[in-house]
Amino acid sequence: ADKKLTMTLLNAYFQDEFWQGCNVGAKRAAKDIGADLTLLDGNYSMETQVNQIDTTIQKAPAAMMIASIDSSAVVPALKRAMARNIQVYAFNTAVPNTTLTATVAMDESATGAAAAKRMIGLLQKRAAETGQKAYRLVHLVGAVATEPVRLRREGFNKVIQAPIEGITVDMVEVVTNWKPEPAVSGLQDAMTRGPVDAIFTESDFLTPFLIPVLKRNGYTDNKGAKHVLIGGLGGIPGGLKAIREGWQEFSLNYPIDGMCASNVYLANESLDGKPFAQAWQGVMDKAGVTTNAPRLIDDKATGPTVLLTANPIDASNVDSKIFWANTYKE
Amino acid sequence: MTPFLEVRNVSKSFGGIAALKGISFELAAGEAVALMGGNGAGKSTLVSLLSGLLRPDIGSICIEGADRVLSDPQQSREAGIETVFQNLALCPNLNAPGNLFLGRELYRGFGPFKILDRKAMEKVTVATLQDLGVNVPDMRAPTNRFSGGQRQALAFARAVRGKSKLLILDEPTAALGVEESANVVKTVQRLRKERNIAVLLITHNLEEMRSIADKAVVLRRGHHVGSVLLKETSDDEIVARITGSFGAKAGVAA
Amino acid sequence: MTPFLEVRNVSKSFGGIAALKGISFELAAGEAVALMGGNGAGKSTLVSLLSGLLRPDIGSICIEGADRVLSDPQQSREAGIETVFQNLALCPNLNAPGNLFLGRELYRGFGPFKILDRKAMEKVTVATLQDLGVNVPDMRAPTNRFSGGQRQALAFARAVRGKSKLLILDEPTAALGVEESANVVKTVQRLRKERNIAVLLITHNLEEMRSIADKAVVLRRGHHVGSVLLKETSDDEIVARITGSFGAKAGVAA
Amino acid sequence: MSSKSEALLVRPAADASGAKGIVATVGKIILLNPILPILAVALPLFAAFVPFYATTTNLQNLLLASSILLLLSCGGALAMITGNIDLSVEGTLCFSSMFIAWLMMPAPVGAGVELSPLLCIPLGIAIGVGIGMLNGLLVQGLGVNPFIVTLGMLLTLKGAAAIPTQATTVYTLPSVYSWVGYNEVFGVSWIVIVSFTVCLMLACWLKASVIGRHIYAVGGNVEAARENGISPFRTVTIVYALSGGLAGLAGWLNAARLDSASANSGDGITFTVFAAIIIGGIALSGGAGSLWGVLGGVILLSSIDNVLNLVAVNPLYLNFVRGAVIIVAVLLIVIRQRLAARLGLQEAAA
Amino acid sequence: MSSKSEALLVRPAADASGAKGIVATVGKIILLNPILPILAVALPLFAAFVPFYATTTNLQNLLLASSILLLLSCGGALAMITGNIDLSVEGTLCFSSMFIAWLMMPAPVGAGVELSPLLCIPLGIAIGVGIGMLNGLLVQGLGVNPFIVTLGMLLTLKGAAAIPTQATTVYTLPSVYSWVGYNEVFGVSWIVIVSFTVCLMLACWLKASVIGRHIYAVGGNVEAARENGISPFRTVTIVYALSGGLAGLAGWLNAARLDSASANSGDGITFTVFAAIIIGGIALSGGAGSLWGVLGGVILLSSIDNVLNLVAVNPLYLNFVRGAVIIVAVLLIVIRQRLAARLGLQEAAA
């Protein structure tokens, strides 16, 4: 196309690294294909985001891509957009209730479950080494009443609360609402009740804030048997740094830059007339998310949906360039 | 005949401070009584009890022979008592008609849809203020723009518009000019003549006391220290009672 | 000798309302002038100009011969003027010593670490109120608990404690009892004798006017309608000037 | 002196005849209005410089985006005029819509009773009224500080909203319930029609009715109101009930617009509500302002967000710009006030 | 009459001799304090029924968790005592720590100037003071509504906090800067020592100093203060500057505690700050209350969160329970007030 493509990307929030990673990925892809990309910040308010969809509709870009703050609340507005022949793509969070042009999203409950399994593996390993049977785990919950968090939390809890071979896990949940201070106070209070063996954080941007708490409570060693096992989701720079330093064991990477980029590329291919079925795998390549085992669910109800699995990060691969946190600042 | 108002052995304390100690007096229908006393003697506290702002700690208030519990100002108004408070009870954000008809608005309609009749209220306001000879530059300005005397005149005008049987006036002319004060006195005299209204007047002005009241009740530090017929009593004696030098060194005052 | 205060052709409007129209008068050091006028005549507005609360629209104010821009009350105080405002200027949340020393606290230390000398302030408060014969049940209670007269006495006491050369009194006895009023008058007379203080008195009480002032300046609806020596003028004439019937039908008033 | 003093009682309307008179009158109206002057400057500027701003579609969107904010702000403004504060409106919106959705939907998300939407719409409003009455009771009946009562209520309600459906968002509500969100008249959504009609009627009622007068009186001097036989308890309870009812109504309209109910709905709108109220000229201390001003505040704030979306400011600077614009807008409003005060213009609340 | 009237001037202290006198005096102190009675009930209850609540470690934690809230609340309380409001403290905390972190850190995250932490600590406080003075200027100098000025400032600062590092969180600050977060005396963190010392000194200063008296006077009746030569502008600006400075200090301590600076830090603490202030007995209308009460409010709110963590309430019910507990606590406070009023106890602010 000789005419410059116009696209609008509706981000959920701007003031943290995870969503910054998204912007970087999207901008890179837009530059790559020469599209004119507008970024909007929903500020974690679903009403704001719906207003932004309506505003975007009237500017009639060729495509819009959205990280929905509430995947149900955006549906009527997205339907209006589709009705105006604007292509609508969703990233990070699927919009289960309507047919969009395409979706590239994380499988939240599967990711939660995968994290739990990994954590259990670590605990069982420690049990084998030390003979300890009973473990206490602190689960740092995000914003409890949001859809992705609900799925993530349910996925994790279902696995961790089921009977586990050889060990018992006593879980304490702390609601953080994605804020450092409640996370820190909550962890501190959990430690008051007794030693903590493991922490699962629904976003590992919280990990760096936890380390001073651990240090103050005598967990000064980032190795060894007393060391608190930390696992998280996101693959956020702070988490990766903690993995490098030995504080955190693993993270499950959300390829946020890749998801955004794939939305942009998909729109480009589609507007060039290439059908989705032919285009999507190439796009996943270009967007750099092949390691996330993209699988296509060709759901008639929601439109073509590529679900991604979060790839694990640990000390062995923490510096790999496939993780957005290692490249997004470049 | 039963008196219109009977105050029986009423006491009121604020924490450690006894503002009124066992006060009793009567006020016949149509009678004008002056309530006299130095600053802090308890006069305004007594007014608060009669107008339903406060309840006595002990003692009772009878109106037209019946014991009444006046637990809010509305009840006092319904019992036929209208009060000009020392604090004037004006809303500074409302204008003159708004204050003159405060709680007594003229309206059309019913229930939550009573619609104010602004025209009528403004008309009455013009007439009322004119009657009192009070000069208000802009009736529609909020009353926080009014001078001290203008405010007081408005509060007085509001009270006398009612159909009450007892008018309580707490220092109604304190901020008024010579002419305006005279108009207030004249108005009270007229009301007494025309409607046989009873009056409870608080004032520090002996002349005003004499031109309105027949009887004086004197308070001193919360105690009732005497009721006198004004015709039979000299100014000096009243002042002596107020200051507490009566009896001790009778006749010497101020 | 230059007069202490000279008001030259001062006007002040509030939007459409002209409160003062070209007022001029002088006040010599040690002189006592009564500022008379009906309600809304503009007296308090003039006080506001002299005490730095408002600035005149036109005209100027000279103190001890020098043109002064009084743009806040502090400047007026520094020029030697102390005012008892009609609104009393009390903080209802502070107690009696707190109000008596408001803006003039006694302290030790310096800069931001000036520490209040509570003991000393309480002692002075007790003495001052006693001097005025004012009876306050609890000096440490917030002044919103005080009776109208108790509050006014406090405001007066504060003003006379200063070392000012001109004392402005805006209806200083309006809420005071007979005895307390007499004490205020006596105090002002004493200050004049002892400290040769000048006084600008606003009052609606002709007797009080005569016991304090030598001269009267009469305002009517913002106009200066006459300055008279009290010795040479009858009460009736003054009232006639206040009400505007002077000249028209001289001598008929109230 | 009679005729003379009568002439003085009402200030002559600055000889309102002739062109000069009209200019003066219009000038006075503009200067006296808390928000009109700034709208009169800002909106034409937006129209001139912001692409798409002055299109019909955008105005329709703007009204739609203003609707919920308007309802909540009018309620909050009423409470503030009585000298109180109502921080709970966001909570009421959220809880009532969530609870109603739970009642309407089949199990497992809903309660399983599948209550009729026609019943649920008034029920949602009634829940709001009930919450408001509870606020009124606590504030004026028991004398609890309104700030803390309604803040506690906000937290409680937002927390309670997550309970019925276990924090699950409820989507695709009964079509009768969300009809109002899907239908329009000349491109104007029924949500706009309902909310603006209610608020404009309320604005008139507040100025014209006896209860409205009492609302101002209580805010101006609650003791004086009481001394004149106006019941502060009754007045304040009515006002909180209205505020709650409006929030309940907003809960319905918001859920209808989103065709879903979520425990996060309304998140963070409280700050915007109070910004609109105060920019609209309602004094924190009560007794002053009108709902017309609040309407202006709502339009201004919605316009700012709308314009920031249309010009697509770098999101990194967005919050900064929004905050700065609000401060500037308020500075302009203050300049307007100063000017009006200098000219001695100030209207009584009633 | 002299001796008689003197005797009346100071109410006798209810014969303070004997056991009965002491009980009466203690009773009076408890009843007069806005928050002591509820603490006196709540804390023993917590200690009795909440496991681990009354352990040394938990108390140390509780103080640590209270520190930042205490600093912000004291600042906000000062502003409120003058009859104003300061909503910007959260923004100041966030912006100052973020900006300072940017100055201290090497590129690419930081500015690359790597300013010395020893310089940065006072600089952070100075930034807070500057922001506060700007607030004071706008509020009392230009007469802009304090609610909207400081709300605009909050939005602006939170927005601005993201700008220097492009919303990137800054981890592992220089050790000199975060020393205060890693070191303790007898198990009590230096953060606690610094913040509590500052606030307790401030509480004394407010009651004992001339400026403190003027702060109350301006809050009680700003016109009277002005008429008595107290400059409301000066007083209010001092208060906002103090509030800003405390928020700047809190920014340092918070960043030191987290050993990082993030544009999210402090998010949402504004509501808690105002809950603490009001529960602590500061009147919205100004002129009343003390920082001792605010300290009580902070301890109460921190204890509630601490207890909810210790008993591990189901996250779904957490917000609901927290809101309900706050309402109940405030109801108890009101009962206390009623009792005190019935007994005629009410102390002047000064």
Ligand SMILES: Nc1ncnc2c1ncn2[C@@H]1O[C@H](COP(=O)(O)OP(=O)(O)OP(=O)(O)O)[C@@H](O)[C@H]1O
């Ligand atoms: N801030 C203001 N705004 C508008 N009008 C005002 C204001 N202050 C005073 N006025 C008007 O100016 C006129 C003069 O008022 P002022 O208070 O000076 O009267 P005064 O002589 O002191 O009367 P009084 O004896 O009743 O105290 C009055 O008509 C009053 O309504």
Ligand SMILES: Nc1ncnc2c1ncn2[C@@H]1O[C@H](COP(=O)(O)OP(=O)(O)OP(=O)(O)O)[C@@H](O)[C@H]1O
């Ligand atoms: N709410 C209150 N709390 C505490 N003390 C009060 C309260 N109201 C009045 N008092 C005290 O009670 C006493 C009587 O007050 P009251 O106002 O009745 O006096 P008053 O006779 O009207 O005096 P004035 O002539 O000065 O108006 C005073 O000493 C006053 O300080």
Ligand SMILES: [Mg+2]
């Ligand atoms: Mg009295």
Ligand SMILES: [Mg+2]
């Ligand atoms: Mg006056």
